Amino acid sequence: MAGMSKHKILDQAKDFFSQEDYKAALEKFAEVLRNFPNSKEAYNGVILSEMALSGEMGAEALFDYYEILKEESDEEADVMMSEILQNMDGTVEKLSEVFAQPLRERLEYEDGILYSDFQKILDGGADFKETFENIMFSTRVIITDRDDFLDFLDKLIENGFAEMALTYLENALSIYPSDKLLQKLLKKLAKGKGKKS
Numbered sequence: 001m002a003g004m005s006k007h008k009i010l011d012q013a014k015d016f017f018s019q020e021d022y023k024a025a026l027e028k029f030a031e032v033l034r035n036f037p038n039s040k041e042a043y044n045g046v047i048l049s050e051m052a053l054s055g056e057m058g059a060e061a062l063f064d065y066y067e068i069l070k071e072e073s074d075e076e077a078d079v080m081m082s083e084i085l086q087n088m089d090g091t092v093e094k095l096s097e098v099f100a101q102p103l104r105e106r107l108e109y110e111d112g113i114l115y116s117d118f119q120k121i122l123d124g125g126a127d128f129k130e131t132f133e134n135i136m137f138s139t140r141v142i143i144t145d146r147d148d149f150l151d152f153l154d155k156l157i158e159n160g161f162a163e164m165a166l167t168y169l170e171n172a173l174s175i176y177p178s179d180k181l182l183q184k185l186l187k188k189l190a191k192g193k194g195k196k197s
Contacts, residue, residue, distance in 0.1 A: 009031055010029075012028050013025045013032070014045070017049060022049045022053045026046060026049035029042045029045035040079070040082055044066065044081045048085075062081070079142065083146075083149075113135060113141055114141075115145070115148040118141050119148075132155075132161070149168075149172070153169060157189050162189060165185075165189055166189055169185060
């Protein structure tokens, strides 16, 4: 690996994926992952390549979406794609079990607070609105679990962050259009906005 950089191999892997050579893409992503086990991009690439190889229809679309997200922020794109992939079943679930612990450990050292830690602060009697506003200006909340995401949205709505909740919700619904709980939250948000006007 010393002769070739991680980024060069990732670029090769992405080129192979774009050319629909999923086997070669998988091999390159896996090579990076072996040498850099905490690389979320390589981890996500392995899963997307596996999905494409097994004929899952959404793999190419997810890969394209991932590349668009990365134009805005590499780190956020990696975390968001990991969340999406971990919420899918089959091979992805098995792979996410294998890599879940290193990912969680890595997240704890990144610029953010895990939602579980944020929840502990609230459980200790802190006010959601005040705590969230303080966090917003200094760091960000990292959510790695669907139930936590739904709980977070619910709290945003209840505490007057309706516009922010709507943005999160619209993004989530574009990925999970048939999620009943997300649709229910959208209705709750629409009702709340109706009351104010």
